Amino acid sequence: MDVLVQHHPEYVSLAWGAMKFVLVSAQNHEATMCLISKALSQIADSLPRVELVTILYPTVRVKQAVSNLYANLVRFFIRAYEWCHEGKLRHLLHSITRPPELRYQDLLEDIAANSREIDQLAASSARVEIRDINLKLNTIVAKLESFQATQSSALLHTNQTIVTKLELFQALHSSAQLDTNQRLSDLQFSQIMSHMSEGKLGDPLEAFRFNVSLQMRQDHARLHETTNEFWQSPKLQVWSSVPESKLAIIKGGFRARHASRKFCVKIIQQLQSKNIPVVWALRGPQNNTEGGKASTTDLFKHLILQAFKLSESCSTESTMSLQCAQFHRAKVEQDWLQLLGSALLRARGKIYLVIDLATIDHSLVPTEGFSWFTDFQNLLGEIVKRAPKLQVKVLLLGNSVNFEGFQADHIPSDIVIPIRVTQTPLRRRQQKKAIFRAY
Structure with a gap:
């Protein structure tokens, strides 16, 4: 081999290129399998969150972002489906001609961008709802303050009248009860004394x-x-x-x-x-x-x-x-x-x-x-x-x-x-x- 390298280096380069072709093809085939598996797992995790956002915030922009996401997902699924049904020779060939970075990376980036857009739209919608709640609470507080200002004087006068009448009634009732209790006590005491x-x-x-x-x-x-x-x-x-x-x-x-x-x-x-x-x-x-x-x-x-x-x-x-x-x-x-x-x-x-x-x-x-x-x-x-x-x-x-x-x-x-x-x-x-x- 050493003699061949010295006298015919072109043959050695050809052999070395063939070996590198085989190794790169195997490496790209493995990278493609890992990329498809990881992408499917991430898509499965994000789809329930997207469904919840579409239920909570069914706005036009959210629907448009979800449509773009689903379109990119369909494109990715088609390419992954085609790769899964290819034979070994086509896998060997496409691992060289269609590396995973060129075949799937653009779709995965679009899917990630669509997912981030949906999350941002959901967060913005939540802020809008919080702002609406804050405005409604401020309106309610203002109405309560206005009602309290208009009714406080009348309510205070009514309470004072009720308290005055209750005190008068309690005084009359206490005096009558005290007199009745005293008479009953005297009567019962006289009964006990006569009995004793x-x-x-x-x-x-x-x-x-x-x-x-x-x-x-x-x-x-x-x-x-x-x-x-x-x-x-x-x-x-x-x-x-x-x-x-x-x-x-x-x-x-x-x-x-x-x-x-x-x-x-x-x-x-x-x-x-x-x-x-x-x-x-x-x-x-x-x-x-x-x-x-x-x-x-x-x-x-x-x-x-x-x-x-x-x-x-x-x-x-x-x-x-x-x-x-x-x-x-x-x-x-x-x-x-x-x-x-x-x-x-x-x-x-x-x-x-x-x-x-x-x-x-x-x-x-x-x-x-x-x-x-x-x-x-x-x-x-x-x-x-x-x-x-x-x-x-x-x-x-x-x-x-x-x-x-x-x-x-x-x-x-x-x-x-x-x-x-x-x-x-x-x-x-x-x-x-x-x-x-x-x-």
Whole structure:
């Protein structure tokens, strides 16, 4: 080959040209296949977009641009179809005589230009629509402003007239409703008071005066008896000083009746002297008769009556109607205790309850399950939830009969203050007759 190149280069050039012809033909054939495939893919992607533009903006210019696009597409499809149906020899020949850049490039450029024109026409049409919307909005705003300017004065005058009439009607309605509610509250309050005054404990002031008189008479008769200083008990001081609702129990036997009665009188007098609200239940003169035997329900009615009298001005028609219905439905001790709690909630600040359980006749057994300690503790817990700032101090005075059985086992020792009575020797009795000192 080297010898042939040196002596006959024309033959070598002929061979080299033949080889280049074959290689260029294969390369152009491959480029044609790639160009047709890529063009078909791009056309398939652009046709749905063109269809949407023709639906949204069917203008003359858009239709003309779409027609030009379809014409160029048809030309391209015809040329591609002819190439696909050619044989191998024609493919070999046309790959040299009709390279893809000369055969298809002009049509593809026209198709791309038509597609860009359609997109630009669609964008311009969208801008026109936005401009129309803007103009319409400006027109609407101008009309609204004009309408508001013409109607504002009349509307303002109408609103002022309506507000004035509503205020006048509300004032008249409120005054009439207040007067009606007050009358209804007074009527319901009088019904409750008449229902509660039917109890067997009588007037609390009369019972208090009776105990004061009885205590003064018995002070001289019981000089031979002494008691422990239960009134100075730390438990009693804690009960009175802590800023919360609390229960205390003073427990003594039959011989301690005089000491407990005297203590009740003293503590009520001290609270009244300091203008502290106090409600009490003391044994009166009527309790010594057969018809004056009082039950636990009578005691609760007695306390509720006093609690209502302490806060007559705190009643409204709705609360009084509810409580009036509850009073008529109350049957067992727990119901009356809940009503007592509702009455105590009307108080403000602090209120004391001094309850001498000797006012109750022990033959009238309360409802099964009722416990002085447990039920009062539950009541105080409910009061704390509903009125945290209210302090209810409950003082129960009784003996072992009042807190027997199941109750005695569950009463904590830190709230029980015992009263112990001892006989005074003869020598000290004579000294006490000379100088008597009340505790």
